[in-house]
Amino acid sequence: MSWRRQSILSANQFSLGDLNEILSLSVKLENDLKRSRNLKLLDDYVLATMFFEPSTRTRLSFEAAMHRLGGRVISTVGVQFSSLAKGETLFDTLKMLESYSDICAIRHSVEGASSLAARSIKIPVINAGDGAGEHPTQGLLDLYTIHRRGYLEKPHLTVAFVGDIKYGRTIHSLVQLLSHFKVNLVFISPKELALPEKYRELLNSAGVNYSETEDIAALREAHVGYITRIQEERFIDHREYEKFKDAYVVDTDLVGQCRKDLIVMHPLPRLSEVSTDLDSHPSAVYFEQANNGLYVRMALILGLLDISYP
Numbered sequence: 308m309s310w311r312r313q314s315i316l317s318a319n320q321f322s323l324g325d326l327n328e329i330l331s332l333s334v335k336l337e338n339d340l341k342r343s344r345n346l347k348l349l350d351d352y353v354l355a356t357m358f359f360e361p362s363t364r365t366r367l368s369f370e371a372a373m374h375r376l377g378g379r380v381i382s383t384v385g386v387q388f389s390s391l392a393k394g395e396t397l398f399d400t401l402k403m404l405e406s407y408s409d410i411c412a413i414r415h416s417v418e419g420a421s422s423l424a425a426r427s428i429k430i431p432v433i434n435a436g437d438g439a440g441e442h443p444t445q446g447l448l449d450l451y452t453i454h455r456r457g458y459l460e461k462p463h464l465t466v467a468f469v470g471d472i473k474y475g476r477t478i479h480s481l482v483q484l485l486s487h488f489k490v491n492l493v494f495i496s497p498k499e500l501a502l503p504e505k506y507r508e509l510l511n512s513a514g515v516n517y518s519e520t521e522d523i524a525a526l527r528e529a530h531v532g533y534i535t536r537i538q539e540e541r542f543i544d545h546r547e548y549e550k551f552k553d554a555y556v557v558d559t560d561l562v563g564q565c566r567k568d569l570i571v572m573h574p575l576p577r578l579s580e581v582s583t584d585l586d587s588h589p590s591a592v593y594f595e596q597a598n599n600g601l602y603v604r605m606a607l608i609l610g611l612l613d614i615s616y617p
């Protein structure tokens with residue numbers, strides 16, 4: 308089954324063929340956007356963005372993507388401004404979305420919230436982050452960034468994930484996407500924040516080479532360093548968060564000890580884990596990565612609405 312006209316709930320739903328199609332459609336849209344600010348393909352369509360957890364880039368890039376395609380956007384931001392604050396159930400809140408909009412993107416703190424939504428309504432649902440679960444569209448824009456840099460073709464591509472691998476939903480999605488390619492993965496985290504068993508099993512059955520360590524020195528062997536924030540909002544015991552929050556800092560000194568062709572990625576927002584002194588360094592691609600969200604989300608919206616392009 309193709310990825311078109313479906314909901315996007317998990318990165319595991321994509322085949323290699325789907326990924327190649329999404330990557331090339333995104334490249335095409337990136338190029339065409341240089342010539343036109345509005346591709347005028349979705350005049351009669353409405354996207355609903357329902358974000359019940361904080362977001363900047365994800366929501367704005369979804370909304371910008373819809374506008375650049377010529378569609379319209381309706382949105383609710385934050386539980387406190389929706390009827391959930393009055394005690395309405397998520398199901399009731401979501402139920403009317405299918406008459407108000409043609410497609411929706413949902414972020415919620417509960418794992419599986421977007422799957423619940425997809426079962427409840429008839430329009431395509433996009434998981435824009437479900438708790439510590441997944442964030443498949445971020446994974447796709449991360450993959451796109453690696454592809455745009457020509458790194459997917461690198462022999463023995465090594466991708467190192469640094470930080471909160473247990474709760475980092477963007478990592479959970481990207482790892483599954485990368486399992487379709489010839490890669491070595493290195494997971495660098497405190498033991499308590501290591502890769503959940505579920506993804507370990509997935510990598511084992513896909514035959515992906517991976518290793519785990521607490522030592523940031525392992526970044527030296529990587530072509531891609533994917534750094535993440537320790538996910539404060541997922542810790543039940545705040546003292547645990549305090550213990551780990553400054554576990555790793557990637558700065559120009561450390562990058563200086565790494566491969567010359569290392570690229571440093573981060574889904575953003577960053578705290579102290581990527582030093583601002585790296586921002587003007589040629590290795591830093593995290594702002595480019597955030598920009599790429601626009602093209603990939605345009606491609607996904609077109610695909611889910613089954614609009615052929617060109």
Ligand code: NCD
Nearest residue numbers: 364365436442536574575576
């Ligand atoms: C991430 C998220 O929300 O999971 N941010 C994003 O969507 N760009 C990462 C994070 O919050 O640390």
